Amino acid sequence: MQTLIYNAHVLTMDDKRTEHLNGWILIDGQRIKNLGAGPVPDALNDIGVRIDASGDLLMPGMINTHCHMAMTVFRGLGEDVDDRLFRYILPLEREAVTPAVVRTGSELAALEMIMGGVTTVADMYWFEQEVGRVIDQCGMRGVVGQSLANFTTPDHDSIEEGLNLVDALLDEFAGHDRVSASIAPHAPYSTGPKVMEQVARFADDHQDVRIQMHLAEMKSEVEWCAEHFDSRPIALADATGILKPGAIMAHCLEVTTDEMDVLKKRGIGIAHNARSNAKAGRGIAPIEAMRKRGIPCGLATDGPMSGNTLDIFSQMAPASMFAKLLGQSRASMPARDIIDMATREGARVLGLSDQIGTLEVGKKADIVRVALTSPRFKPLYDVYASLVFAALPTDVTDVMVDGNWILRDGDVLHMDRAKIMHNVDQVAETFLRKIDLGNLKAN
Numbered sequence: 001m002q003t004l005i006y007n008a009h010v011l012t013m014d015d016k017r018t019e020h021l022n023g024w025i026l027i028d029g030q031r032i033k034n035l036g037a038g039p040v041p042d043a044l045n046d047i048g049v050r051i052d053a054s055g056d057l058l059m060p061g062m063i064n065t066h067c068h069m070a071m072t073v074f075r076g077l078g079e080d081v082d083d084r085l086f087r088y089i090l091p092l093e094r095e096a097v098t099p100a101v102v103r104t105g106s107e108l109a110a111l112e113m114i115m116g117g118v119t120t121v122a123d124m125y126w127f128e129q130e131v132g133r134v135i136d137q138c139g140m141r142g143v144v145g146q147s148l149a150n151f152t153t154p155d156h157d158s159i160e161e162g163l164n165l166v167d168a169l170l171d172e173f174a175g176h177d178r179v180s181a182s183i184a185p186h187a188p189y190s191t192g193p194k195v196m197e198q199v200a201r202f203a204d205d206h207q208d209v210r211i212q213m214h215l216a217e218m219k220s221e222v223e224w225c226a227e228h229f230d231s232r233p234i235a236l237a238d239a240t241g242i243l244k245p246g247a248i249m250a251h252c253l254e255v256t257t258d259e260m261d262v263l264k265k266r267g268i269g270i271a272h273n274a275r276s277n278a279k280a281g282r283g284i285a286p287i288e289a290m291r292k293r294g295i296p297c298g299l300a301t302d303g304p305m306s307g308n309t310l311d312i313f314s315q316m317a318p319a320s321m322f323a324k325l326l327g328q329s330r331a332s333m334p335a336r337d338i339i340d341m342a343t344r345e346g347a348r349v350l351g352l353s354d355q356i357g358t359l360e361v362g363k364k365a366d367i368v369r370v371a372l373t374s375p376r377f378k379p380l381y382d383v384y385a386s387l388v389f390a391a392l393p394t395d396v397t398d399v400m401v402d403g404n405w406i407l408r409d410g411d412v413l414h415m416d417r418a419k420i421m422h423n424v425d426q427v428a429e430t431f432l433r434k435i436d437l438g439n440l441k442a443n
């Protein structure tokens with residue numbers, strides 16, 4: 001089936017950052033067949049489905065390079081409590097996180113992401129098969145990573161059991177168009193070098209399986225590495241062989257210039273979680289310096305327990321502003337670079353840039369329509385600046401993935417919104433029954 005969208009402001013994000021102020025896009029099946037500026041060519045007059053975009057913006061679907069979708073069920077719990085991870089989240093995870101809870105949390109996350117214009121997500125969590133199934137059903141695109149850790153987790157008691165879950169994930173999504181399975185050791189301190197070596201060997205045997213991991217995220221991780229191994233996070237990870245080409249490393253705050261050279265040499269992509277890092281008081285990842293070295297960096301929300309929102313718009317201004325603070329310059333991380341990270345560069349981080357990240361002939365039709373009718377978009381001197389500093393996820397009206405609409409006029413098409421909201425409320429009630437509410441206010 002062919003669809004023509006015309007009378008649109010098309011932001012292609014191609015190599016020349018071509019922008020068609022009065023443009024059109026022709027979609028044929030899963031892919032973009034043609035696009036251009038000006039009136040629609042006569043040859044396209046007989047296209048069956050024609051959509052007048054009324055001057056709205058069409059941009060590539062946004063890419064969330066690091067998430068824990070299911071953790072929506074923890075959102076807002078124990079905020080501002082320094083040890084909330086150990087006091088609430090980990091005990092609750094061990095006790096109450098089941099495949100059904102992961103499904104419910106992931107469905108809520110998918111709703112929010114789709115409504116905010118996110119078309120692709122890299123996720124890592126427990127019971128990740130459920131996450132993959134949600135992404136499959138809602139129509140998004142995803143890289144889903146089964147998490148591994150060397151403590152008792154909700155879904156495995158040993159690394160061998162965890163690796164079996166990775167195998168099951170690989171089997172279930174082998175050959176899937178939109179969902180690819182991935183292996184996700186949690187972090188150096190939660191797996192240790194032996195497990196990282198095991199994962200490196202696994203990756204050698206499965207060249208098409210991407211690794212996702214938290215790395216160089218915080219001071220306590222640096223101290224752990226120094227105390228136990230007389231090393232630093234990136235050096236320790238590198239020594240195990242886990243820094244494979246195309247691996248997605250989340251955070252990377254504690255990085256020296258020499259370590260940036262290692263990341264570049266190994267072909268690593270970075271998932272930058274500006275809001276989550278700031279909210280935890282951890283610091284600012286040196287993305288400007290890493291990008292200058294040619295290391296691809298994508299925007300990411302992290303889990304909604306850490307960053308609270310799952311749309312990419314809410315990451316944009318913080319990512320730019322924190323880089324400006326770090327560089328003490330208004331010129332640091334200009335708006336266009338932020339939109340690069342949200343689209344084409346995020347696609348590079350996930351190894352999908354031959355398929356998505358730009359609006360170009362032959363690419364998959366992952367397209368977001370943003371209403372430019374909001375007062376926030378007037379005047380429109382610089383569309384990049386408006387998107388980064390003024391746009392809200394509610395400005396997204398329509399989303400297409402793989403040539404199929406998954407959001408139309410603000411309605412999510414393949415999910416039961418009311419039922420998902422109800423299920424989340426039920427999960428939250430069971431959590432509240434399990435914890436001592438008095439403790440929430442302590443500290």
Ligand SMILES: [Zn+2]
Pocket residue numbers: 066067068214250302303
């Ligand atoms: Zn994370």
